[in-house]
Amino acid sequence: xxxxxxxxxxxxDVMIRPKRSTLKSRSQVSLEREFKFLHxxxxxxxxxxxxxxxxxxxxxxxxxxxxxxxxxxxxxxxxSIEEWRDFATNSSEEILKNIAVSTGTGKEDSQKVAQILxxxxxxxxxxxxxANGYSEHFVNFVKKMRKNHPKKVxxxxxVVTGEMVEELLLAGADIIKVGIGPGSVCTTRVKTxxxxxxxxxxxxxxxxxxxxxxxxxxxxxxxxxxxxxxxFGGSADxxxxxxxxxxxxxxxxxxxxxxxxxxxxFYGMSSETAMNKHAGGVANYRASEGKTVEVPFKGDVxxxxxxxxxxxxxTCTYVGASRLKELTKRTTFIRVQEQENxxxx
Numbered sequence: 001x002x003x004x005x006x007x008x009x010x011x012x013d014v015m016i017r018p019k020r021s022t023l024k025s026r027s028q029v030s031l032e033r034e035f036k037f038l039h040x041x042x043x044x045x046x047x048x049x050x051x052x053x054x055x056x057x058x059x060x061x062x063x064x065x066x067x068x069x070x071x072x073x074x075x076x077x078x079x080s081i082e083e084w085r086d087f088a089t090n091s092s093e094e095i096l097k098n099i100a101v102s103t104g105t106g107k108e109d110s111q112k113v114a115q116i117l118x119x120x121x122x123x124x125x126x127x128x129x130x131a132n133g134y135s136e137h138f139v140n141f142v143k144k145m146r147k148n149h150p151k152k153v154x155x156x157x158x159v160v161t162g163e164m165v166e167e168l169l170l171a172g173a174d175i176i177k178v179g180i181g182p183g184s185v186c187t188t189r190v191k192t193x194x195x196x197x198x199x200x201x202x203x204x205x206x207x208x209x210x211x212x213x214x215x216x217x218x219x220x221x222x223x224x225x226x227x228x229x230x231x232f233g234g235s236a237d238x239x240x241x242x243x244x245x246x247x248x249x250x251x252x253x254x255x256x257x258x259x260x261x262x263x264x265x266f267y268g269m270s271s272e273t274a275m276n277k278h279a280g281g282v283a284n285y286r287a288s289e290g291k292t293v294e295v296p297f298k299g300d301v302x303x304x305x306x307x308x309x310x311x312x313x314x315t316c317t318y319v320g321a322s323r324l325k326e327l328t329k330r331t332t333f334i335r336v337q338e339q340e341n342x343x344x345x
Contacts, residue, residue: 008200008201008218009265010197011196011198011231011338013197013336014199014333014334015334016230016233016332017319017332017333019319019320021318023320026316027313029313029321029322029323030322030323030324031312032047033048033237033324033325035215036100037174037214037215038152038173038212038214039150039153039154039174040152040153041151042124042151042152042153044124044153046071048237048324049071049238049239049240049308050071050072050217050239051072051241051245052219052245053074053075053077053269053280054076054268055267056242056246056265057241058076059251060083060087061250062248062301063075063087064091064095065250066098066305067092068097072100073098073099073100074099074100074127074155074233075099076102077102077109078277078278081112081115081116082118088116088119088123093122093170094264096120096122097123100127100153100155101113101123101126101127102127102128102284103127103128104281105128110144113126116265117152122153122184124153124308125152125153125339126145126152126153127177128142128145128155128156129155129157129177131159131188133159133164133177134164140171142156142168146172146173147172153175154173154175155177156171156173157176157177157178158177159240160178160180161181161201161205162204162208163198165178165209165214165216166209169212169214173214175215175217176214176215177217177219178202178216178217178219178236179218179221179240180194181194181196182195182198183221183242183243184243184293185243185292186220186268187268187289188289196219198220199231199234202218202231202236206235206236206237207235215237216237217237217239217240218236218240220240224311226315228241228308228311229315229327232324232327233315233333235328235330242266243266245304246264246266246295247296249299249300250301251264251300253285255297256294261297263297264294264295265292265293265298266294267291268291269290319331
């Protein structure tokens with residue numbers, strides 16, 4: 001047993017210090033980035049915000065809406081081959097280049113991914129997703145996926161420490177998903193006591209990834225647009241959202257009406273709801289590590305996208321970054337005790 005005494009921080013613990021700027025307007029800020037990858041020749045350009053591969057968020061409908069703004073969607077792994085065919089044959093190149101096919105580490109998962117990619121080779125991204133990216137089995141699965149799909153971009157996660165980022169990049173991953181326990185419907189920290197404050201995880205994992213030519217995704221913990229700016233300021237290449245994209249027309253989950261108000265179900269992928277739906281219930285050797293909530297219905301995701309992008313552009317003007325890529329160079333975090341005046345919350 002040992003204790004690390006170095007302070008670790010989440011989004012709520014910091015603010016971004018404003019700096020002198022020559023920008024006259026938010027309209028001068030470009031949020032698009034172009035990425036080249038460690039193991040693949042694919043070049044991707046767009047706004048590096050992703051919908052999470054949860055069945056209430058990473059939907060085909062969400063992918064269509066987000067692609068209009070050059071945002072990315074990690075499609076959840078529970079669509080059938082037939083549903084994939086229907087979607088992919090009716091989607092533009094712009095949509096297909098802004099999605100990832102998600103997979104767990106099971107044999108059936110990898111066979112399904114291989115079939116989807118053989119039928120629709122214009123899809124360039126694979127998201128290999130497990131709750132705990134520290135197992136040897138997971139590393140070996142990433143190696144196998146790299147061997148089977150040498151030209152694709154492989155996203156792998158989730159981890160929160162630099163040494164595991166390096167191991168997964170060496171195993172063949174291009175982008176590492178960072179975050180254990182920060183999600184709004186994740187109860188891993190409550191059930192297991194395991195986790196890592198998200199901002200410190202981003203800073204440490206980005207440092208490890210960038211040193212080897214890889215990228216990271218900050219996955220989880222964003223409640224408000226300012227949290228995305230903090231993630232990008234902390235050197236995240238991409239930011240993945242679950243809860244902020246939940247509750248919309250394009251989100252999965254059934255629409256519920258109560259006392260004249262509308263809600264949509266939103267749940268973690270390790271929740272009892274998800275396991276009952278996809279795995280025949282919670283296995284007797286494990287606990288549910290997610291909760292199910294009813295999110296007030298927010299209408300079309302378009303309004304949320306505009307709000308998020310406007311917030312990040314505004315951050316960039318406060319620190320003098322004309323491009324999103326410059327934000328991390330212009331970011332100085334200050335530690336705080338409170339974020340906002342909550343008199344009227």
